[in-house]
Amino acid sequence: MATFFEGESHTFSEYLLVPGYSSAENIPANVSLKTPLVKFRRGEEPALSLNIPMVSAIMQSVSGVDMGVALAIEGGLAFIYGNQTPESEAAMVKAVKDHKAGFVESDSTLTPDMTMEQVMELKARTGHSTMPVTDDGSSRGKLLGIVTSRDYRPSRDDHQKKVREFMTPREKLIVGDKDITLKKANDVIWDNKLNALPVVDENDHLMGIVFRKDYDQHKSNPNELLDANKRYMVGAGINTRDYAERVPLLVEAGADVLCIDSSEGFSEWQKRTIEWVRANYGDSVKIGAGNVVDGDGFRFLADCGADFVKVGIGGGSICITRETKGIGRGQASAVIDVCRARDKYYEETGVYVPVCSDGGIVYDYHMTLALAMGADFMMLGRYFARFDESPTERVNVNGQYMKEYWGEGSARARNWQRYDQGGASKLGFVEGVDSYVPYAGSLKEGVGQTIYKIKSTMCNCGAKTIKELQEKARLTLVSSTSIVEGGAHDVVVKDSQHSVSYR
Numbered sequence: 001m002a003t004f005f006e007g008e009s010h011t012f013s014e015y016l017l018v019p020g021y022s023s024a025e026n027i028p029a030n031v032s033l034k035t036p037l038v039k040f041r042r043g044e045e046p047a048l049s050l051n052i053p054m055v056s057a058i059m060q061s062v063s064g065v066d067m068g069v070a071l072a073i074e075g076g077l078a079f080i081y082g083n084q085t086p087e088s089e090a091a092m093v094k095a096v097k098d099h100k101a102g103f104v105e106s107d108s109t110l111t112p113d114m115t116m117e118q119v120m121e122l123k124a125r126t127g128h129s130t131m132p133v134t135d136d137g138s139s140r141g142k143l144l145g146i147v148t149s150r151d152y153r154p155s156r157d158d159h160q161k162k163v164r165e166f167m168t169p170r171e172k173l174i175v176g177d178k179d180i181t182l183k184k185a186n187d188v189i190w191d192n193k194l195n196a197l198p199v200v201d202e203n204d205h206l207m208g209i210v211f212r213k214d215y216d217q218h219k220s221n222p223n224e225l226l227d228a229n230k231r232y233m234v235g236a237g238i239n240t241r242d243y244a245e246r247v248p249l250l251v252e253a254g255a256d257v258l259c260i261d262s263s264e265g266f267s268e269w270q271k272r273t274i275e276w277v278r279a280n281y282g283d284s285v286k287i288g289a290g291n292v293v294d295g296d297g298f299r300f301l302a303d304c305g306a307d308f309v310k311v312g313i314g315g316g317s318i319c320i321t322r323e324t325k326g327i328g329r330g331q332a333s334a335v336i337d338v339c340r341a342r343d344k345y346y347e348e349t350g351v352y353v354p355v356c357s358d359g360g361i362v363y364d365y366h367m368t369l370a371l372a373m374g375a376d377f378m379m380l381g382r383y384f385a386r387f388d389e390s391p392t393e394r395v396n397v398n399g400q401y402m403k404e405y406w407g408e409g410s411a412r413a414r415n416w417q418r419y420d421q422g423g424a425s426k427l428g429f430v431e432g433v434d435s436y437v438p439y440a441g442s443l444k445e446g447v448g449q450t451i452y453k454i455k456s457t458m459c460n461c462g463a464k465t466i467k468e469l470q471e472k473a474r475l476t477l478v479s480s481t482s483i484v485e486g487g488a489h490d491v492v493v494k495d496s497q498h499s500v501s502y503r
């Protein structure tokens with residue numbers, strides 16, 4: 001006869017934080033959100049930390065190269081999706097690692113034979129007015145010239161005029177060589193009153209462009225997550241089937257941390273995967289595992305040697321696992337339970353294994369709750385899918401801009417390895433949906449707002465660090481009627497955007 005699980009199954013929305021005393025010191029500017037990413041021994045520093053407690057979901061519709069760069073700039077980390085060939089995943093990891101801060105790869109490159117009309121179309125589409133001209137029209141082609149909006153007059157010139165007739169040709173351009181530092185590039189820009197400096201290799205192939213404004217931005221990103229060689233940090237998803245082939249390529253490409261991407265991680269498949277990594281790389285390759293929803297699952301993965309453990313089954317916004325398979329657990333209860341097990345494990349062994357709360361975050365305050373409940377950081381899919389930097393199209397749906405967002409277990413992604421149970425895994429049913437999420441602009445702005453909200457709530461709780469929040473936070477379960485009381489109620493809200501913009 002089945003036994004009853006001795007634990008609750010609540011969600012984030014069923015909890016609130018009861019404020020504590022805040023002193024004059026408790027202002028957002030004094031709050032640090034630095035948090036461990038991988039396990040460490042008592043008294044030692046973790047080998048890897050995050051500057052903000054956010055990582056992006058291992059999903060096709062979320063984590064590509066642009067997400068990797070944009071999130072590292074803000075102090076978080078993207079996990080490049082594993083649902084692609086090992087070679088193309090490694091190429092994405094390498095692209096993030098090779099991305100030189102301030103050296104931009106052009107997305108508006110021209111060939112000399114293009115027309116002014118095409119230039120104008122491209123400008124309208126990308127919003128960029130500085131366009132390099134290369135022999136093959138690629139962003140790594142041989143540099144032949146540059147077009148800026150000062151080079152042509154749409155009101156007077158023939159729109160069929162060729163780029164070669166009005167571009168500034170290569171011989172008149174000031175360029176930087178491949179080893180130029182950002183600081184030196186900036187000096188050249190200032191000394192020559194330029195807006196942009198193309199950087200080329202020894203064969204005159206374009207390597208990137210340094211823009212005056214990007215240099216300024218670089219200086220104003222104090223949270224950037226960089227490795228020892230000042231490159232952006234990035235993670236990569238793996239599965240429990242082709243690790244022997246995939247992991248070496250990802251390590252070679254420079255991945256800072258790996259994570260087993262699986263819908264359910266309390267399994268021998270995860271043990272085998274971690275053992276393989278340890279046998280081949282010792283502790284030099286960091287690997288997170290999951291997902292689990294209780295203390296037993298946590299202890300199993302911690303004993304297997306996981307560097308962090310991911311929590312959550314069935315809570316994701318695109319997830320229908322609970323509906324199709326009837327497994328899972330309310331995300332808040334799962335996080336609380338697993339974090340208790342982590343603390344016990346730490347007491348017993350002196351090893352702290354960070355916990356990541358994965359899925360089910362809808363409102364910004366859910367993140368503060370997850371942290372207060374003990375999570376060290378959160379993995380977010382829907383949240384990041386809404387920004388410019390996710391790899392999906394922005395589309396106009398009935399007059400409102402949306403971004404596409406689909407689950408890894410949906411028929412669209414067909415990520416069967418994620419649901420591997422040992423056999424020839426071909427799903428007979430799907431566990432995720434294909435959807436739209438409201439477009440939310442740039443990641444920088446969105447994350448900036450969220451971080452400020454988290455810090456502000458931490459001040460209400462008298463906490464200046466995540467650890468302090470976990471010690472001081474007082475959580476209360478709320479009734480369904482008090483949830484209604486918590487929103488705008490008994491009024492007619494004028495701004496219909498309100499319900500979207502505050503999320």
Ligand code: IMP
Binds near residue numbers: 058318359
């Ligand atoms: P979200 O932040 O609520 O959108 O949840 C994202 C998380 O949902 C991911 O990190 C995965 O753990 C999980 N997930 C991704 N795709 C699927 C799916 O198709 N079915 C179930 N869960 C999924």
